[in-house]
Amino acid sequence: MNPLVVGIMYPPRWDIRPAEAYRADLAALRALDPRVEIVDCRYVEDDALRTARGRPGSAADPGLRALAPELTEDQRAALARIEVALVADLPFDVADAAPRLRWVQSVAAGNGQLVSAGLPTPRVAATTAAGVNGVPIAEFAFARLLAHFKGHRELDERQREHRWKAVFGTLVSGRTLGLVGVGGIGGEIAKRAQAFGMTVYATRRRTDVPAPNVDRLFRPEDLHDMLGRCDAVVSAAPETAETVDTMDAAAFAAMRPGAFYCNVGRGSFVVEDDLIKALESGRLGAAALDVARTEPLPADDPLWDAPNLYLSAHCSSDARDHFTGVFRLFRENLARYLAGEPLRNTVDPTAGY
Numbered sequence: 001m002n003p004l005v006v007g008i009m010y011p012p013r014w015d016i017r018p019a020e021a022y023r024a025d026l027a028a029l030r031a032l033d034p035r036v037e038i039v040d041c042r043y044v045e046d047d048a049l050r051t052a053r054g055r056p057g058s059a060a061d062p063g064l065r066a067l068a069p070e071l072t073e074d075q076r077a078a079l080a081r082i083e084v085a086l087v088a089d090l091p092f093d094v095a096d097a098a099p100r101l102r103w104v105q106s107v108a109a110g111n112g113q114l115v116s117a118g119l120p121t122p123r124v125a126a127t128t129a130a131g132v133n134g135v136p137i138a139e140f141a142f143a144r145l146l147a148h149f150k151g152h153r154e155l156d157e158r159q160r161e162h163r164w165k166a167v168f169g170t171l172v173s174g175r176t177l178g179l180v181g182v183g184g185i186g187g188e189i190a191k192r193a194q195a196f197g198m199t200v201y202a203t204r205r206r207t208d209v210p211a212p213n214v215d216r217l218f219r220p221e222d223l224h225d226m227l228g229r230c231d232a233v234v235s236a237a238p239e240t241a242e243t244v245d246t247m248d249a250a251a252f253a254a255m256r257p258g259a260f261y262c263n264v265g266r267g268s269f270v271v272e273d274d275l276i277k278a279l280e281s282g283r284l285g286a287a288a289l290d291v292a293r294t295e296p297l298p299a300d301d302p303l304w305d306a307p308n309l310y311l312s313a314h315c316s317s318d319a320r321d322h323f324t325g326v327f328r329l330f331r332e333n334l335a336r337y338l339a340g341e342p343l344r345n346t347v348d349p350t351a352g353y
Contacts, residue, residue: 058112148286252274252284
């Protein structure tokens with residue numbers, strides 16, 4: 001009986017759950033079929049390279065290829081055997097290094113690392129973890145929105161100053177929220193927004209199919225029209241050639257004066273200099289970024305000192321729940337793979353995600 005070799009390749013520091021939870025997940029994978037053999041063959045790139053490789057066209061960048069870590073003998077031996085892999089980072093041209101590889105499951109919702117590694121191919125399928133992070137990121141984005149409208153930053157300042165001075169927030173009920181991207185994350189944000197009494201608009205390619213908890217859909221080319229109708233806008237769009245630099249000076253100018261903007265998608269979606277200018281001019285009331293074009297963000301980057309900006313280090317998800325969800329999805333997809341059934345979250349190279 002030939003083994004079905006499954007490679008665990010994502011950075012071990014990302015999974016902060018108790019060790020017994022990880023062991024239980026591996027045991028559940030093995031229980032699917034006696035042929036399953038699990039190999040720990042971690043391949044890890046630094047954060048800056050990982051971010052850069054997420055950008056469209058990165059596979060052809062010789063500078064990025066030069067920065068990729070050299071494979072060890074143990075890694076080469078493991079790649080020669082694996083048929084299925086659970087990954088974050090992947091070597092460039094991974095299909096050449098792994099002749100038996102048939103399917104790669106990413107632990108992330110985006111597909112940039114998969115595409116930059118040359119996937120999918122006619123031989124190797126690629127799937128993402130889209131939807132796994134929907135609830136925690138939606139909670140984070142909505143918390144940022146509420147903090148702005150309720151004046152939490154000002155309240156915290158009064159406490160630090162020991163000043164008993166009222167700071168009154170404003171209602172979100174009755175306001176309009178715009179979503180750029182209404183997939184797993186955007187759909188969860190829409191659900192919470194409607195529960196708070198907000199009207200929800202969203203952009204999507206298919207406007208003929210209703211989206212749950214969305215009052216009106218706009219085509220991507222009508223984004224500026226939607227922006228002008230919203231009191232707050234949240235981006236949770238995938239990173240494709242079409243989405244890079246979407247939120248530029250023209251987009252911020254199209255927004256209502258004093259509106260709130262939040263990006264929990266990809267850093268390349270925002271022209272950061274244009275965002276800073278919109279905040280400095282007062283055109284935007286406030287903004288929140290959980291992602292940046294360069295990660296880690298350099299200490300001297302002007303984003304740190306931009307007025308009315310809530311900044312966080314790509315941590316809007318919940319690391320514990322995330323990997324519980326990732327392994328649940330991976331286990332379901334592995335069962336589908338064993339049964340010859342279609343996999344969930346398959347990357348569509350024509351759509352870019």
